[in-house]
Amino acid sequence: xxxxxxxxxxxxxxxxxxxxxxxxxxxxxxxxxxxxxxxxxxxxxxxxxxxxxxxxxxxxxxxxxxxxxxxxxxxxxxxxxxxxxxxxxxxxxxxxxxxxxxxxxxxxxxxxxxxxxxxxxxxxxxxxxxxxxxxxxxxxxxx
Amino acid sequence: xxxxxxxxxxxxxxxxxxxxxxxxxxxxxxxxxxxxxxxxxxxxxxxxxxxxxxxxxxxxxxxxxxxxxxxxxxxxxxxxxxxxxxxxxxxxxxxxxxxxxxxxxxxxxxxxxxxxxxxxxxxxxxxxxxxxxxxxxxxxxxxxxxxxxxxxxxxxxxxxxxxxxxxxxxxxxxxxxxxxxxxxxxxxxxxxxxxxxxxxxxxxxxxxxxxxxxxxxxxxxxxxxxxxxxxxxxxxxxxxxxxxxxxxxxxxxxxxxxxxxxxxxxxxxxxxxxxxxxxxxxxxxxxxxxxxxxxxxxxxxxxxxxxxxxxxxxxxxxxxxxx
Numbered sequence: 001x002x003x004x005x006x007x008x009x010x011x012x013x014x015x016x017x018x019x020x021x022x023x024x025x026x027x028x029x030x031x032x033x034x035x036x037x038x039x040x041x042x043x044x045x046x047x048x049x050x051x052x053x054x055x056x057x058x059x060x061x062x063x064x065x066x067x068x069x070x071x072x073x074x075x076x077x078x079x080x081x082x083x084x085x086x087x088x089x090x091x092x093x094x095x096x097x098x099x100x101x102x103x104x105x106x107x108x109x110x111x112x113x114x115x116x117x118x119x120x121x122x123x124x125x126x127x128x129x130x131x132x133x134x135x136x137x138x139x140x141x142x143x
Numbered sequence: 144x145x146x147x148x149x150x151x152x153x154x155x156x157x158x159x160x161x162x163x164x165x166x167x168x169x170x171x172x173x174x175x176x177x178x179x180x181x182x183x184x185x186x187x188x189x190x191x192x193x194x195x196x197x198x199x200x201x202x203x204x205x206x207x208x209x210x211x212x213x214x215x216x217x218x219x220x221x222x223x224x225x226x227x228x229x230x231x232x233x234x235x236x237x238x239x240x241x242x243x244x245x246x247x248x249x250x251x252x253x254x255x256x257x258x259x260x261x262x263x264x265x266x267x268x269x270x271x272x273x274x275x276x277x278x279x280x281x282x283x284x285x286x287x288x289x290x291x292x293x294x295x296x297x298x299x300x301x302x303x304x305x306x307x308x309x310x311x312x313x314x315x316x317x318x319x320x321x322x323x324x325x326x327x328x329x330x331x332x333x334x335x336x337x338x339x340x341x342x343x344x345x346x347x348x349x350x351x352x353x354x355x356x357x358x359x360x361x362x363x364x365x366x367x368x369x370x371x372x373x374x375x376x377x378x379x380x381x382x383x384x385x386x387x388x389x390x391x392x393x394x395x396x397x398x399x400x401x402x403x404x405x406x407x408x409x410x411x412x413x414x415x416x417x418x419x420x421x422x423x424x425x426x427x428x429x430x431x432x433x434x435x436x437x438x439x440x441x442x443x444x445x446x447x448x449x450x451x452x453x454x455x456x457x458x459x460x461x462x463x464x465x466x
Contacts, residue, residue, distance in 0.1 A: 101251075
């Protein structure tokens with residue numbers, strides 16, 4: 001597979017090492033072939049905006065934890081939505097509860113959907129279908 | 144309220160002072176003004192009579208000024224106390240708001256920070272069960288399943304505690320609700336499974352029955368009462384759940400009845416207490432929050448709830464809400 005053939009990456013913004021490990025495992029088990037890029041806090045997530053401006057391929061979707069060190073998920077979302085390039089990328093919030101005031105704030109800021117953690121592949125695919133980006137999520141076996 | 148009002152009238156010190164000052168001035172005036180007049184005019188009856196009339200008018204004018212001054216003073220004092228009270232109310236409200244915000248932050252931390260390690264325990268034990276099953280004997284697999292059962296229970300407990308604390312502090316929104324429609328929506332998933340398992344369901348809620356209530360609060364009440372009825376009647380022969388409602392005296396009375404295992408009336412108050420359970424977890428799993436949640440919602444919505452039961456003969460839960 002050449003670089004041009006690579007499916008678009010997925011940016012996973014998650015600080016909790018256990019959640020990160022379990023999410024990556026869930027994706028690996030289903031042989032998701034999209035490369036996963038990782039940011040471990042809000043600042044690292046914002047640093048990606050500059051890389052995309054410099055021509056780094058835009059992710060198919062950003063999975064963004066709400067509670068993050070340094071810059072929280074809502075603040076990251078606000079920056080993403082305000083950026084000319086990054087505002088095109090769908091953002092899915094990762095939360096520990098659907099009954100969460102922050103989730104309402106996230107929808108006000110224009111988030112596309114949310115997943116209640118733990119992130120498993122089935123939930124991820126449901127959300128991908130819901131926000132119509134199923135086409136760019138590729139399994140190795142099917143893709 | 145009326146009692147307070149009467150007591151104020153009996154012993155109000157301000158009014159007492161005004162009357163006292165007024166009476167004292169009156170007595171002094173009568174005593175001394177007549178003495179002074181006699182000294183000044185002597186025995187001339189006509190002049191004395193004219194001056195007596197003038198004295199009367201003077202007294203009225205003087206006491207009117209005096210009364211005005213005393214009443215003004217009382218009002219100023221009253222306003223000062225009122226302002227103090229208002230300031231105290233504002234201060235207390237601000238304190239309550241701060242406490243509420245802190246509680247909200249606490250709930251948020253509970254939901255996030257307590258669930259995070261649980262996800263790890265659950266996730267990794269699932270991986271062990273799925274990927275390492277061949278290296279675990281039956282006991283090892285059973286232990287892992289028990290670990291996951293404990294995690295699920297803990298997760299439910301956190302969710303229920305959050306639901307309870309949310310019901311305690313959320314702002315209620317009154318809406319004109321059709322009870323039957325809400326029963327159908329909330330009850331569908333619970334009663335469908337019950338019917339599927341051979342249960343009989345009777346719903347007798349008139350379609351026209353409306354009430355002015357908070358939708359989420361009412362949904363919490365209906366969901367928990369129906370789940371309760373289904374849970375405790377599932378095991379009996381030909382299980383039956385009935386929900387009915389009628390309007391009476393500006394209230395709506397909702398009854399949820401089942402023919403399940405029932406309960407002894409000596410626990411009829413306790414069953415609404417949070418974390419109170421009457422059965423072993425392995426017989427009837429639960430966190431003991433459901434009925435407490437019902438009571439919290441009903442109380443906050445200005446209603447009342449009570450229950451009747453008999454061991455082995457089922458239970459009836461009543462909810463009365465203002466219409």
